[in-house]
Each structure stands twice: as C-alpha cells, then as structure tokens.
Amino acid sequence: MQNYKHPIPIKELIPDRQLLLVSPKRRGGLILYKRYHNEFAGPGAAVGEPFDSDCQRVLPVGNLELLHPESDKKRQEAYLIRRQWINLTQKIIDNPDPLQRAQKILEQFEGFFNTETVIQIPDEALALLVGVFPHTIRLWREGLGKSA
Numbered sequence: 001m002q003n004y005k006h007p008i009p010i011k012e013l014i015p016d017r018q019l020l021l022v023s024p025k026r027r028g029g030l031i032l033y034k035r036y037h038n039e040f041a042g043p044g045a046a047v048g049e050p051f052d053s054d055c056q057r058v059l060p061v062g063n064l065e066l067l068h069p070e071s072d073k074k075r076q077e078a079y080l081i082r083r084q085w086i087n088l089t090q091k092i093i094d095n096p097d098p099l100q101r102a103q104k105i106l107e108q109f110e111g112f113f114n115t116e117t118v119i120q121i122p123d124e125a126l127a128l129l130v131g132v133f134p135h136t137i138r139l140w141r142e143g144l145g146k147s148a
Contacts, residue, residue, distance in 0.1 A: 005120055007033050007057035013066060014048045014058075020066040021046050021078040027113060028064030029085075031125045033057040038128035042085050042112070046078035059125050062113045092130050101130040102140045 013030070014020055022029055024044035032039045032047070032055045040061075041047045047066070069075040092104045105126050109118045123134035123141070 005122065007031070007059040007125070010052065010055050010058050013060070014052075017049045017053065019046060019048045019050075019069065019075065019078075021069055021074070021081075023065035023067050024081075026063040026065050028060070028062035030064065031059040031061060031121070031129065033059070033125075033128070037131070038125060040085055040089060040129055041082055044078060044081035045085050046075065046082045051082060059121070061109075061121060062117050089129055098132040098136050099139070102127075102132050102136045105130045106137070106140050 010017070010032075022041055022043050022045050026043065029040055029042040029045070030047055032041060032052055034052075034054050046069075069078055088108070089105075092101055092108070095101050095104065106118065109121065109126070119141075123137040126137045127134045
C-alpha cells in the first residue's frame with residue numbers, strides 16, 4: 001500500500017468500519033485521527049469496529065497491509081496487541097515535558113520504521129499522538145529541540 005502525506009477518510013481503507021487487523025508480518029500501521037487525539041495501530045493490532053467508531057480519517061504508514069481476522073482467537077490477539085500499542089503511546093504521554101514527548105515519539109517511529117518514512121508523516125499527526133503542538137515536533141525534526 002502506498003504511503004500518504006495526508007490522512008484519508010477511514011471508509012477508503014475500512015469499508016463499513018468492519019474489524020480488520022494490521023498485518024503482523026510487515027512494518028506498517030495506521031495513525032487513526034480521533035476527535036481530540038490520534039492513536040497508532042501497528043503490526044498485529046485490530047482496527048475498525050468496535051475501537052474506531054469515532055475515527056474519521058486515517059494515515060497509512062510504512063508497508064501497510066490490512067487483513068481479515070481468520071478466527072476468534074486471532075481477533076482476540078489483535079485486540080490485545082492494539083491495547084499494547086495504546087499503552088506504548090501512553091508511556092510517552094505520561095512524561096510532563098512536551099519536548100521529551102516529541103523526542104520519544106520521533107525516536108520510536110524512526111526505530112520502528114526508517115527516517116525516510118518518518119519524514120513523510122505530518123507534524124500534526126505525530127503531535128496529536130502525544131499531546132504536543134505540531135511546532136514542538138518540528139523543533140525536534142530540525143534538531144532545535146536537542147539544545148533546549
């Protein structure tokens with residue numbers, strides 16, 4: 001699946017908001033645009049209903065492939081993995097320093113994907129993942145946050 005520089009309507013990837021899972025065999029994921037924040041669903045995570053009824057747009061990242069769960073067991077595993085991705089992001093959000101949150105989300109994404117992929121992700125998408133302003137993400141991208 002191609003990378004996007006802007007979010008697209010969720011219905012383009014998840015028709016009828018069905019339950020799908022991000023392929024665990026690829027380095028891809030979805031940034032899900034919720035009303036007041038974003039969530040990241042990485043490899044193995046469930047996406048669609050019931051988690052994302054409030055999601056309007058998504059941003060595919062990396063080598064994304066969406067699959068239908070093959071069984072109830074796979075569906076349950078995907079639910080647990082989605083929870084793990086949320087918990088990983090929550091650990092970053094728990095840091096009270098916005099510059100450190102920006103640093104950590106960029107480090108996590110660059111470690112998981114690669115620099116070329118992360119460069120394509122809009123500042124706003126990353127900022128809404130960890131509760132900072134897009135400008136704070138931009139500071140770290142430009143190397144200015146490191147001296148703060």
